[in-house]
Amino acid sequence: MTRGTQISAVIHGLLALWVLFGAAFRSDPPEMTVADVTILSEEEFAALTAPQSQPSQPAPPRPEARPEPPPPTPAPEPTPAPQPPTPPEPQPAPQPQPEPPPAEVQDTVPQPPAPEAPPPVQAPDVSARPMPRPAPRVAPEAVAPPPPEATIDTEVQQAADPDAQSPDTAETQQEQTAPQEAATEIVTEAERPASAPTSSLRPKARPPAPQQVVQPAPEQPATPPQPTPQPEAPAPTETAAVPRDDVAAALAEALAGGSSPSADPGPPLTVGEREGLRLAVQECWVVDVGSQAANVTVTLAFNMAPNGTVEGDVRLLDASGGDGAAVETAFQAARRALLRCQQGGYQLPSDKYEQWKRIEMTFNPAQMRLR
DSSP, X not given: OOHHHHHHHHHHHHHHHHHHHSGGGOOOOOOOOOOOOOOOOHHHHHHHHSOOOOOOXXXXXXXXXXXXXXXXXXXXXXXXXXXXXXXXXXXXXXXXXXXXXXXXXXXXXXXXXOOOOOOOOOOXXXXXXXXXXXXXXXXXXOBOOOOTTSEEOXXXXXXXXXXXXXXXXXXXXXXXXXXXXXXXXXOOGGGSOOSSOXXXXXXXXXXXXXXXXXXOOOOOOSSXXXXXXXXXXXXXXXXXXXHHHHHHXXXXXXXXXXXXXXXXXXXXXXXHHHHHHHHHHHTTXXXXXXXXXXXXXXXXXXXXXXXXXXXXXXXXXXXXXXXXXXXXXXXXXXXHHHHHTTTTOOOOOGGGHHHHSEEEEEEOSSOOEEO
């Protein structure tokens, strides 16, 4: 038998058993519940569901009017309590005395007190001998010079007063006369007083130096004084720089070998010799085209030994075309090229050493120049 036939036989057998014995396993049907129902019409249902009206309550009785109460007897006014004595007004606190303002600091030095004037030195008693006045004539008695309006005469007469008039007689007009000036002796030039004094006064002593009064230090003001601007130092002149240049030149000559200025520098370098040195350095010069140092032009200065090698430090004289970092990069590249290509020494004529012992070389990415 095949498997499908077996399954079919089992299913049919189970179905037959259910048909035969299935009723024995059924439960009894439940009993049905029956309820009484009353059928009502709409009117009856509305009457049953309508709310029942409450019986009307009787109105509450009106309250009787109460008799008015008698007016209250006014209470006696209370006796006012004795007021406490008014405390005396506090005396105002004394105001603090204002601080005196700080004394102003004067920059000027106070003038020292004037020295006391020395007592006047009295002139020596010199009896001035009266000198005779020179006169045009000599007489036994000296005669004073006559007034300018008087007439020269031997007798002295007073002029008549024109205002004095007498009712009886009128005084005749009289001119004033006076004798001519005269002296008792002839005055010579030797007897005339000299203009210079016969004796001189003793020179005055130098007044003592005034004592310097020490002023007390002023109190520090609240606000610091403004600093006094320092005067600008005068710029050094060219004459002061000349000795330094001479000393620097002498020191450089001593370091370079002590060559005397009278030594013959020899003929200058030819164009071929200068070009050969430039090409020799250019072989080791590497320029980074993509960096900012490729746009920087630097000028180096260095000293050369007689064997054609670089002597001492390589100095940067000038730079242009970039910032500090780019200039430093370009300087280091040029310095490495100069030192790397020297090897045993650059091929330069020894008889022209005075011409190439100090060299300034410009490293320009466009064109390298040699000076």
